[in-house]
Amino acid sequence: xxxxxxxxxxxxxxxxxxxxxxxxxxxxxxxxxxxxxxxxxxxxxxxxxxxxxxxxxxxxxxxxxxxxxxxxxxxxxxxxxxxxxxxxxxxxxxxxxxxxxxxxxxxxxxxxxxxxxxxxxxxxxxxxxxxxxxxxxxxxxxxxxxxxxxxxxxxxxxxxxxxxxxxxxxxxxxxxxxxxxxxxxxxxxxxxxxxxxxxxxxxxxxxxxxxxxxxxxxxxxxxxxxxxxxxxxxxxxxxxxxxxxxxxxxxxxxxxxxxxxxxxxxxxxxxxxxxxxxxxxxxxxxxxxxxxxxxxxxxxxxxxxxxxxxxxxxxxxxxxxxxxxxxxxxxxxxxxxxxxxxxxxxxxxxxxxxxxxxxxxxxxxxxxxxxxxxxxxxxxxxxxxxxxxxxxxxxxxxxxxxxxxxxxxxxxxxxxxxxxxxxxxxxxxxxxxxxxxxxxxxxxxxxxxxxxxxxxxxxxxxxxxxxxxxxxxxxxxxxxxxxxxxxxxxxxxxxxxxxxxxxxxxxxxxxxxxxxxxxxxxxxxxxxxxxxxxxxxxxxxxxxxxxxxxxxxxxxxxxxxxxxxxxxxxxxxxxxxxxxxxxxxxxxxxxxxxxxx
Numbered sequence: 001x002x003x004x005x006x007x008x009x010x011x012x013x014x015x016x017x018x019x020x021x022x023x024x025x026x027x028x029x030x031x032x033x034x035x036x037x038x039x040x041x042x043x044x045x046x047x048x049x050x051x052x053x054x055x056x057x058x059x060x061x062x063x064x065x066x067x068x069x070x071x072x073x074x075x076x077x078x079x080x081x082x083x084x085x086x087x088x089x090x091x092x093x094x095x096x097x098x099x100x101x102x103x104x105x106x107x108x109x110x111x112x113x114x115x116x117x118x119x120x121x122x123x124x125x126x127x128x129x130x131x132x133x134x135x136x137x138x139x140x141x142x143x144x145x146x147x148x149x150x151x152x153x154x155x156x157x158x159x160x161x162x163x164x165x166x167x168x169x170x171x172x173x174x175x176x177x178x179x180x181x182x183x184x185x186x187x188x189x190x191x192x193x194x195x196x197x198x199x200x201x202x203x204x205x206x207x208x209x210x211x212x213x214x215x216x217x218x219x220x221x222x223x224x225x226x227x228x229x230x231x232x233x234x235x236x237x238x239x240x241x242x243x244x245x246x247x248x249x250x251x252x253x254x255x256x257x258x259x260x261x262x263x264x265x266x267x268x269x270x271x272x273x274x275x276x277x278x279x280x281x282x283x284x285x286x287x288x289x290x291x292x293x294x295x296x297x298x299x300x301x302x303x304x305x306x307x308x309x310x311x312x313x314x315x316x317x318x319x320x321x322x323x324x325x326x327x328x329x330x331x332x333x334x335x336x337x338x339x340x341x342x343x344x345x346x347x348x349x350x351x352x353x354x355x356x357x358x359x360x361x362x363x364x365x366x367x368x369x370x371x372x373x374x375x376x377x378x379x380x381x382x383x384x385x386x387x388x389x390x391x392x393x394x395x396x397x398x399x400x401x402x403x404x405x406x407x408x409x410x411x412x413x414x415x416x417x418x419x420x421x422x423x424x425x426x427x428x429x430x431x432x433x434x435x436x437x438x439x440x441x442x443x444x445x446x447x448x449x450x451x452x453x454x455x456x457x458x459x460x461x462x463x464x465x466x467x468x469x470x471x472x473x474x475x476x477x478x479x480x481x482x483x484x485x486x487x488x489x490x491x492x493x494x495x496x497x498x499x500x501x502x503x504x505x506x507x508x509x510x511x512x513x514x515x516x517x518x519x520x521x522x523x524x525x526x527x528x529x530x531x532x533x534x535x536x537x538x539x540x541x542x543x544x545x546x547x548x549x550x551x552x553x554x555x556x557x558x559x560x561x562x563x564x565x566x567x568x569x570x571x572x573x574x575x576x577x578x579x580x581x582x583x584x585x586x587x588x589x590x591x592x593x594x595x596x597x
Contacts, residue, residue, distance in 0.1 A: 117358065119276050119280075119281070119282060119361065121275060121276060121282075121345075121361055121362065121363045122363065122364055122365075123345060123364070124338060124341040124342045124345055124362060124363075124364045124367055125338075125342070125364070126342050127336055127338045127339050127342065129329075134296065134300070145296070145300070146300060149297060149300050149301075150304075153191060153301075153304065156187055156190045156191050157187050157191070159183050159186075159187060160180075160183050160184055160187045163176070163179060163180045163183045164180065166180075167180050177212070181212060181213065181216045182216075184213075184216060185216050185217075185219060185220070188217075188220060189220065189223075189224060189225050190225065191301070192260075192294065192297040192298065192301055193260040193261055193291070193294045193297065193298045193301070193335075194260075194297070194298050194301035194302050194304075194305050194331070195301060195305065196220050196224055196259075196260035197260045197331070197443075198305055199217045199220040200217070200220050200221050200260065200443075200445050200447070201445070201565055202217055203217035203218040203220065203221065203445065218383060218446070218447075220260070221259070221381075221383055221445055221446065221447025221448075223258070224258045224259050224260055224263075225258065226255050226258045226263050227263065227291050227292060229253050231289075231292055232263075232265070232289045235289050235290070235292075235370055235371060236287075236289070236371060239368040239369075239370050239371040240366065240368070240371060244267075246270075247267075247269065247270065247273055248267040248268060248269055248270060249268045249269070249270050249271075249283075250267060250268035251265065251266075251267040251268075251287075252265055252266045252267065253265075256286075257447075259447075259462065260294075261290060261291065261294055261334055261335060261464065262288050262289050262290040262291055262294075262337075262372075263288070263289060263291065264286050264287065264288050264289075265286070265287040265289070266284075266285070266286060266287070266376060267285055267286075267287050267373075268283055268284055268285070269282075269283040269285055269373075270283075271283065275361060275362075275363045275365075275366065275373070275375065276363075282361060282375055284375070284376040285373050285374060285375060285376055286360065286373070286374050286375070286376050286377070287371070287372075287373050288337065288371070288372040288373075288374070289370065289371055290335070290337065290369075290370040290371070294335065295332075295335040298331075298332060298335060302328050302331060302332070331465065333464065333465070334443075334464030334465050335369075335464075336369045336464075337367060337368065337369055337370065337371065337372040337464070338367050338368065338369060339464060340372060340462070340463050340464040341362040341364070341367040341372055341374075343441075343463035343464065343466045344359050344360055344361075344362055344374070344463045345359075345362060346439060346466075347359045347433075347439070347441065347460065347463060347466075348361070350432075350433070350436075350437045350439065351429070351432075355457060356425055356456065356457045356458065357425070357429050357457065357458060357460070358377070358457055358458070358459045358460070359459065359460055359463070360374035360375045360376075360377055360459065360461065361374060361375040362374045362375075377450050377452075377459035377461070378450070378452050378454075378455075378459075379450030379451050379452035379453075379457075379458070379459055380450060380451055380452075380453075381446065381447055381449070381450060382422065382446040382447075382449045382450070382451055382458075382569075382573075383445070383446030383447050385418070385451060386419075386446060386572060386573075419573040419574055420573070420574050420577075422451060422458070422573050423570050423573035423574035423577050424574075424577075425458060426444070426449070426458065426566070426569065426570065426573070427566075427570055427577065427579065427582065429458075429460075430444065430566045431582075431583060431586040432586070432590075434559070434563070434586075435478060435481075435586050435587055435590040435591055436586075436590040438468050438469055438474055439466060439467075439468050440466060440467050440468070440559060440562050441460060441463055441465070441466055441562070441566075442465035442466055442467045442558065442561075442562045442565070443462055443463075443464070443465045443565070444460075444562070444565055444566045444569055445565065445568075445569060446569055446572065448460065448461045448462045449461070449569075467555065467558040467559050467561075467562050468555065469555045469556065469559060470553075470555050473499075473553065473555060473556065475591065476495055476498055476499075477495075477499075477556060477559065478587055478591035479491065479495060480492065480495035480496070480499075481583060481587055482584065482587050482588075482591075483495065484537070484580075485580040485581070485583050485584055485587075486584070487519040487523035487524060489512060489515050489516050489519055490512075492515050492519070492541075493508065493511060493512045493515055496511075496515075496541070496545065496550070496552075497511075499552050499553050499556045500545075500550045500551060500552065501551045501552070501553055502549055502550050502551040504549040504550075506548060506549075506550065507548060510548065511544065511545075511548050511550075514544040514547070514548075515541070515544065518537060518540045518541060518544065521540070522536065522537040522540070523537075523580075531575070531576060531577065531578040531579075531580075531581075532578060532579075532580045532581070533571075534563065534564075534567050534579050534580050535563075535564040535567045535568060535571075538560055538563070538564055539564075567579050
């Protein structure tokens with residue numbers, strides 16, 4: 001009867017209202033999620049459009065099913081026909097109502113949208129051994145290139161030699177010293193990739209040079225000379241077969257940074273060329289393009305650079321008692337951007353799940369020897385963070401009002417806390433690379449690391465240089481590190497002897513006496529709260545090895561060199577951080593057999 005059908009009609013309308021409320025809530029949540037994530041890649045306008053479209057489509061489906069269910073129930077209540085008509089219409093109402101509920105269930109059960117940082121891209125194949133073009137030249141072409149390159153470098157460094165001579169005559173002149181520093185920077189920038197890279201490494205050793213020299217050399221991390229936009233356009237066309245306007249919706253014509261090997265632009269890929277496929281999210285990218293001629297000059301420059309190191313051992317207080325051929329291969333491999341892309345993906349796999357450490361994503365589709373397109377990383381370069389704080393510190397030395405002084409004091413306190421946190425994050429990363437993964441970033445200076453304060457993570461860039469130990473050397477190297485950090489002279493001598501490739505007979509007693517003196521100086525005689533300078537200790541060990549005619553294995557030498565570079569960064573961030581003492585827990589955790597010997 002009409003009276004008996006009245007509750008059914010009310011229940012149908014209530015169910016329809018419930019469906020509409022659920023659909024609205026579900027769609028608004030998903031719409032805002034799309035807007036929030038979309039703004040990071042495709043821009044606010046596109047994300048808002050996508051969210052609105054999703055809201056209309058799914059919400060429309062919910063509302064349609066709810067309305068149909070309510071209408072059918074109402075119709076069944078008003079009909080005066082047979083009992084079978086009531087049953088038929090009631091069944092239809094239940095069917096459409098269930099459809100609406102099913103849509104709700106599917107919407108809520110639908111997998112969450114994948115975070116762009118979790119998108120997996122196809123692997124970049126590991127490139128073969130790097131073959132430098134120089135190797136394929138005829139002898140007379142090599143000879144002619146050597147003459148031209150030597151003449152060019154002589155002209156480049158002639159101003160620095162002249163100013164250095166004047167500096168010897170007027171050692172106390174502040175104006176001449178400033179001019180000498182500027183000349184050193186300009187000459188090094190003009191000299192090419194090998195000299196710039198060497199300057200970057202030296203800038204990470206504040207314990208080796210005066211602060212003004214470190215400050216000037218640090219500019220080599222991001223202020224290397226740039227090449228023209230026309231050169232970049234030609235390289236992209238030759239390597240990828242596309243013009244800039246065909247590949248990108250947006251492309252900043254001024255490079256955002258320039259390094260020793262290449263320079264970087266920011267761009268927005270067209271939707272069909274997204275790194276994760278047509279219509280994908282990975283469109284905001286950094287475009288790295290190799291400088292012209294950098295590969296040719298780097299081959300010969302390394303030989304010249306080693307001679308400079310040999311001639312300036314007393315001034316630089318460093319030596320290289322190892323097979324330089326293998327070390328050169330590691331440095332030269334960074335000229336091939338496919339190597340860097342492969343390294344970035346390997347690092348990302350090794351640190352998967354560790355949200356505080358990130359690496360740019362790359363695709364083999366947009367990776368060649370001269371071009372590398374990778375996801376854009378937000379954040380501030382760590383070296384710039386240090387510079388900003390240093391400027392505040394300089395201002396604190398001036399006569400200031402009480403309120404200004406308190407503000408500066410607060411900033412300096414923030415500086416100490418941030419640098420302490422970053423030093424521990426980067427040290428944790430570096431030790432895991434070394435003792436857990438046996439795959440170490442070989443160029444960890446402050447210009448290659450970004451810190452994103454809003455998301456509290458660091459992004460590591462420029463992975464063209466990476467070092468690994470030969471598998472049989474991994475365990476002995478772990479024992480060697482433990483002995484070095486603990487000051488166990490007998491074990492240090494034993495493992496260095498194992499890593500020695502020289503054919504000369506080693507004076508074990510004399511070498512042990514040298515190592516004993518070094519450990520006494522850097523470990524046993526140190527005050528209780530003092531931090532050991534690991535890089536200085538490595539340097540003294542290297543000098544002792546050279547005096548005794550020893551030659552380290554190339555992979556061991558490369559790894560020790562990367563330790564020195566990363567320790568320089570840690571000491572810049574937090575001079576009180578003891579890298580040797582903090583290394584022991586990592587060695588014990590990831591190499592548990594170390595203490596058994």
